[in-house]
Amino acid sequence: VAAACGSAALAAELPRLVTKDGRHALMVDGAPYVMLGAQAHNSSNYVAALPKVWAAVADANANTLEIPVAWEQIEPVEGRFDFSYVDTLVQQARERNVRLVLLWFGTWKNTGPSYVPEWVKFNNSRFPRMVDKDGKPIYCLSPHGTETLKADRKAFVELMTHLKKIDGEQHTVIMMQVQNEVGTYGYARDYSPTAQKAFAQAVPAAVLKQQKAPVKGAASGTWQQVYGDYAEQYFHTYAIASYIEEIAKAGRAVYDLPMFVNNALRDAVEPLAPWKKNFASGGPTYDVIGIYKAAAPHIDVAGPDIYEPASNKVAATLDKFHRPDNALFVPEIGNSTAYPRYAFAVLGRGGIGFAPFGIDYADYSNFPLGSKATDRSMVAPFGTIYNVFRPMMRQWAQWAFEGRTHGVAEGDDRAPQTIALRNWKATVSFREWQFGEAQYFKHIQDKPAGTESPNGGVAVAQIGDNEFVVVGQHARIKFEGAGSNAGKPSAYARVEEGQFDDKGRWTMERNWNGDQTDYGLNFMARPTVLRVRLGTY
Ligand code: N0T
Known part of the structure; x- marks a missing residue:
């Protein structure tokens, strides 16, 4: 009886991220867990698309599916919510003994507003886009839009409330990604009057503490004074991270699941230099993880999305995202044959999860980022690796948490x-x-x-x-x-x-x-x- 009660108590325990001696574990049902993950395609977040997702997830031997939940689908009309897809998804995941990581496609998806509901997308006076130096609106929604934040947060809180209701006991959903690959391409920051005013303010103390300047500037003062040539990027990063924090914090207040952000990378090998349109300004790139830690304490992890297979770049990226204050989690990696070997490196380094992107038999291939194939041949190289890790996943997770694991992936030089x-x-x-x-x-x-x-x-x-x-x-x-x-x-x-x-x-x-x-x-x-x-x- 005691044992039975014990396991019931464990099962009821919420998933959470724990850190000890600079190492991390994702606790699921009370014990360390490694996500042998798979991510579905972007448009597979509909009931009719799920069969082709589940078939690929099964061939991958994945224990965790990452899949979007779009703001446009849960709140097509303001204030009216529809969770029928979420209900079916959770139900079907349980039937297959697969855990879920839900990707909140809200204000920003690959920086753009493509997944916001129509009533948000085309109402720029209420939901302002960023403006350029000439005051012209650009594609990206502004992180200074207080109404946008309110509306996104409300939808996300509704989602978390619903999840608590349907999944608060079983925890089929183990983690939430808040937004997707945030930041802005082509523009360092917002130049609206609100943003201009904020840019002239002093850098908050928490940021000063956690984000050091690449080039020594003033110890405190405005963004420009402290961060010099990095000021615009860092300011925009702070604005986006603070916006995400409001959403994550409100969501966790109703249902406290671990949460993370993902990153479209900047090059981890080339020397650090100020932003020059070479990556999305404002995203959780390796150089500004400190700003995310300071501004978004309700986000547990910033994870790299790896779509450049060069082994020196992958190794550098893993090094930079694996920190005592940031668990290693690769929420996306290409699904072509260059990438499966990196599962050994990530799991060996004690990563909490690894997920190839596009593990889904939808009629879509994201070559050249990933594989040309859309069938079993694309999934199999991941499936054979997961097949050996899956039975011992709990032991591996425990060993990783104890610092016993190591891993290497073959380098492009083929050297020992x-x-x-x-x-x-x-x-x-x-x-x-x-x-x-x-x-x-x-x-x-x-x-x-x-x-x-x-x-x-x-x-x-x-x-x-x-x-x-x-x-x-x-x-x-x-x-x-x-x-x-x-x-x-x-x-x-x-x-x-x-x-x-x-x-x-x-x-x-x-x-x-x-x-x-x-x-x-x-x-x-x-x-x-x-x-x-x-x-x-
Ligand atoms: C990823 C995926 C999906 C070396 C691309 C990668 C996913 C998003 N974006 O299939 O859209 O939702 O997170 C951006 C890769 C940038 C190009 C890197 C070239």
């Missing part, structure tokens, strides 16, 4: 990478045959099938002093002593191939030995889970 472990070091190499060392087979020119482009990845959890869980594909891993084991010869005690079940029990299928371990542990196309124990002598 090392992973520093506690008293061990692992080297991961790519395009190796399963037998032998490349140096003895220099006359062999060909490479393993399916490795023509980089797609290897390995994630490792150190679950004991000498024990590891290793998941990989298209890669070789070798261990050697480091730290207190440095210089000691070592050998495998066991290399068991198998699976953890959802109760954390390990089932071994076979023990690798002989050719299967003599030249490192070699993962081929099919992702495999190994439980490895080493010893020194």
Whole structure:
């Protein structure tokens, strides 16, 4: 009876984000959870479109679906709300044992107002657009529009109220994205009289504290005085983040789900420089996460939307968004074959979630951002990876929260990478045959099938002093002593191939030995889970 009550109490616990020692966990039903996610296409937020979404989500083995809820669909007429799509969505998710992350497409969707209801879209006197330096309205709604904020907030609060009513016990919906890829393309900020007045005000103390100036300016004062050439971008960022905060805060007051924002990236490799139309000003780009933390404390996470596959850029982006005050969460990543390998890097780094975009059999391909394919072949490369993580997702999430996990994705240079472990070091190499060392087979020119482009990845959890869980594909891993084991010869005690079940029990299928371990542990196309124990002598 006590156990039954205990699990009921856990199930009733609200999802929330927790941070300890600079690491993060998304708690779902009282325990760390990793979103092995999939995002639907932008127009699949209708009941009739859902079958093609669910089919792809199932092929992906995803445990979480990210899908829009549009302001235009829940409040087509001001003050009249329709939650029929939300009801069906939640119901169908439960039937499939899939959790939901709802994307609130409100005032800003990829910066524009495309998803606001018609009564908002064309009423610029009540819902002002931003204006340029000549006072001409531009496409983007102004974050200084107090009526717009009121109306968006009201709709969002209605949505949260409804979710609490239909889902306040089960928590099928585990997280909310507030707006989508906010900011403004082509314009640094609003130049309306209201904005001009605000721009001349002093930078709020919370911002001063959390956002340092890239180039030293005044310690306090106006945006211009403190942030110099970055002032317009930072000011606009503050305006948008404050607007989002009002919405998130009001929504959480009725139903306290974790909330996040997503970001259309600025380049994380090129040196930081003032905005010059090269990204959306005002969005949660890596350089202004501090402003979001200061202005929007009800937003837990700022996550990168990754649509540039270059491995150095992905690595730099993951580094910049993974901070003691910001959990690593990739709410969108391209769905072409260059991207699945990054699941190993994100899950290995302790990310709380990863979601390819466009996991949906709608008749739409967002090539060249993503895959040309719109069928199972597009989903399968993610599905095979999720397939091995899903049974042990809860353990992995716990290990990640304890700082035991690491991960690498094959670089575009195909070069080996090392992973520093506690008293061990692992080297991961790519395009190796399963037998032998490349140096003895220099006359062999060909490479393993399916490795023509980089797609290897390995994630490792150190679950004991000498024990590891290793998941990989298209890669070789070798261990050697480091730290207190440095210089000691070592050998495998066991290399068991198998699976953890959802109760954390390990089932071994076979023990690798002989050719299967003599030249490192070699993962081929099919992702495999190994439980490895080493010893020194
Ligand atoms: C994303 C998606 C959807 C290297 C694009 C990406 C989604 C939104 N926007 O399919 O629209 O709702 O969040 C913007 C990518 C910018 C181009 C990067 C070129």
